[in-house]
Amino acid sequence: MTTIQLPSPGALPDTIEGRPASDNYLTHTRGILSWIFTLDHKRIGVMYMWSVLGAFLLGGTFALLLRTELLTPGPTITDSADTYNQWFTLHGAIMVFLVIIPSIPAALGNIILPIMLGAKDVAFPRLNLFSYYLWVTGAVLCVVSLAMGGFDTGWTFYTPYSTTTTAGGVIPVLTAAFVLGFSSIFTGLNFIVTVHKLRPPGMTWFRMPLFLWAIYATAIIQVLATPVLGITLLLLIVERTVNIGIFNPSMGGDPVLYQHFFWFYSHPAVYIMILPAMGIISEIIAINSHRAIFGYRLIAFSSIAIAFFSFIVWGHHMFTSGQSALMNTLFSAISFSVAIPSAVKVFNWIATLYKGSVSLTTPMWYALSFLFLFTIGGLTGLHLATLSTDVHLHDTYFVVAHFHYVMMGSALIGMIGGLHHWWPKIFGRMYDERLGTIACWIIFIGFNVTFFTQFMLGSQGMPRRYYDYQPEFQVYHVISTIGSYIMAVGFTLTAISLFGSFFNGKKAPANPWGGRSLEWQCASPPPFDNFAKAPRVGDCYDFSVVHWDPKLGGYRVDESNDPEVNPAAQGTKAAH
Amino acid sequence: MAHQVSHSAGAHAGSHAGEVHPEVGHVVPIKYLVGAGAALLVLTVITVAVRYIDLGEANLALALAIAVVKATIVALIFMHLRWDRPFNLLVLIGSIVFVGIMLAFSAMDVHQNSATMFNGNPPEAETVMQANAPGAPVAQFRSTNGGVGDTN
Amino acid sequence: MSQTIANTHTTHADQAHGHDDHAHGHDPHVAHHFDSMAQQFDSAKLGIWLFLATEILFFGGLFVAYAILRMRNPEVFSYASHYLDTIMGGINTCVLILSSLTMALAVRCAQTNRRGGLIVCLVLTFMGAIGFLVIKYFEYTHKFHDNLVWGSSFYVPPHDAEGHAEAMALKTAPVAATAIVVKDPTLFAIPDLAAKPAVDVSAVKSASVGPSGMARANGTPAPEQAAAPAPGKLEEAHPGTHLEDTKLPPNTHLFFAIYYCMTGLHGIHVVAGMGIIAWLTWRAVRGDFSSKNFTAVDTGGLYWHIVDLIWIFLFPLFYLIH
Known part of the structure; x- marks a missing residue:
């Protein structure tokens, strides 16, 4: 028995699942209030998406200001080193707390996760909306802190500087990060419950698409690590307002304790950023290779393994903070072991590509960029986990380049790739694929020009966060800045290709890439409550039943040969 | 995962004649609840009493052991975990394990920085003491760290 | 926050849904995106347990700070603990335990359709919370009077x-x-x-x-x-x-810093718990709860128990240092 009605070949159907084909979550209700008070996960996800992209624009603007300032030694566009400090702090804080952490789970995850799972919504729709407004509150507080004099602590808020600096905006930004933390916790909590309790019959754990495994692993980190950030920031606020002295050495407190607390969250936070991107890459690579993902269980388990390991490696941020040799050795060794599950994923992706019939779509180009950039970012992480080299490289541009390869080259590229992958699903429009591909190439080139140069800068001793530098570094800084401009062009083209789809994009079919998971079996854009009846769940990586249908302009899942669907076909499928 | 476990399986434990049974969840018998409350009160008295007996290091261990027993009673009886889905118990235990991980690694190095820490009262406290309580016993030296920091 | 979790089952009435095709026969207490009461109840339970896990890690940070400070300054903790009033702390522990008991009884009353018992138990729990805060108030004012406070002010004479x-x-x-x-x-x-x-x-x-x-x-x-x-x-x-x-050992102010942080944060949780209990009482009086609909009482109760559970550890760690 099939519960998914396949569109009859020939003409586009007037009704899908008993309602007009034009009725979808975007048109179901109208008016601004229907968005502000919506409890629909897709709308909340779309609001997250626009907000996060807006914050990305802001954070990116600060990045361009930074790079422009570094074109020449000494003053270039500002004569105040303090202003420069505020810029890089803002760039870091915005990109980490407002952009990368919520980008994939809260924006794309919210839209896609319940549909992929076959659920009508997330488990707690009100909590979902509440967490979005927490995000908004956090963003507003960031702006308030700017108005109150900004902050120059770096995104890490290290004590005792953060408790003694005269910058006026420190407390609002600490509150902002605190609030954003709770937004992230509630998103994660929602997803864990959704994955546990709202799977329809047939969606077993090992039938879940790998994106869901990645989001689930991420949610575990969000729930377990983020509260520690909350209490740390709360202590910092109390420290700064009433001087309790717990982190203050001149009061007998322990500033290293702050670093332990901060990195107990912020190292796992790195995996909050990268794990969902890995999930997206698993989806894009499998679908565009039209081939079952290689090592499904290994990729799924490696997500959980990375989530677990992420909690016991935080000390590698503190190799130069006066840790004992024993601690340093332990943390160094455990940090190396994170390479194992990460490499498991990379090898499985490459094995999936091998002998697949690869379609070089725009999302696929992003996935391939991810493979290159993540490999570079991951392997340079080993340099930093090695104790002796870290002492040389600590707090240099090498570190900056390393984490930009992971945070931006991997997490953000994964996010943009996912955006291209699901854009037709979310808005029902195809974008200009040629422009999208060109933009991807420009971003890829610009990214490497910007950040590969910084590896060289760092290994030659250029410290991070400096306003001024020795003239011999200038050539690298100029190249890096030019790279950042190239990237800006690339992102502009991406925006043009995506936004252009609203004006001249052709209508997207339900399944433009040949996906097999549930979201591709639902209309584009999806109807208001996703599935009128619980959908039938098949093997989401069995692409043998996915066929190109020129009449639809997309792919069609034909399960008529599947004995589970059609008992008469027992004989033909038995060979499998 | 937990879908296969039926809630009603454990529900009969709370059976009383003529009592309404909810469709979901578990009704804990009154004797369990009152018993748990009484046990918690008794343990509170014991833990206060133990404070006045000098057991050296064992004092802390004993106080914490009693606290763990009390917490277990609260979690299993009051919070229904004895009859609840095992995964919820796993969530509770998991969160405690992660606090343990944080504690273990942070505490490993606790005396590492002693040599660079202030002996006696820290300067900020000391200046206040000097200004406000001239008779106060400022800056006593710690004898416990073996004079490690006493390099001057 | 736990209100938000506990309250999801009322979502149903909030929006007009275009799903009449499957809405018939749907339990009015079950939100549209759940298939059954059991699924909704399990989701709410898992949700609140995950929230409690975040609470434990939230307090966990303070417990770690406590442990580090105590390892660094053992003499401070054994000295300063004697400034705390064990009797008052002990009474407060008993008050919280009793209010936990009445909360557990409240859940039982809700499950078994005893509306009167539910209201009485919730009011008693609320009284327990007030009693706890009153005793805490006397403890705090006494310490403020003696200038047993945090930070530099600790060194200002009373x-x-x-x-x-x-x-x-x-x-x-x-x-x-x-x-x-x-x-x-x-x-x-x-x-x-x-x-x-x-x-x-x-x-x-x-x-x-x-x-x-x-x-x-x-x-x-x-x-x-x-x-x-x-x-x-x-x-x-x-x-x-x-x-x-x-x-007076050096750094004694740190004991009081962490004391006020931990008991203060705990006190904030007690106040939040009072808000939840008051809301539950209001709904109980309105007659919302029954054996078919007690999820909010259950989840609110779990929150109240975790407040008790944390105090069970705070009490020996601060008041009972030999």
């Missing part, structure tokens, strides 16, 4: 007549005025001291963290010199306060 006079005298002394390190004048409980000119604390910070840790800022005397006050001065000091105790 606000009695004699100390006040002394503080007044000091205020006019030029040496004392410059020696005081005040980042935020409001951190001093005594208004007279707040009037003193503030010195930027960053000056102390940068200069005082030398490799040996012994460098002093602003030419403040090193501890060796300051360590030996004139013997006569000790007899002049007012007896009975912590500052006159010759056995």
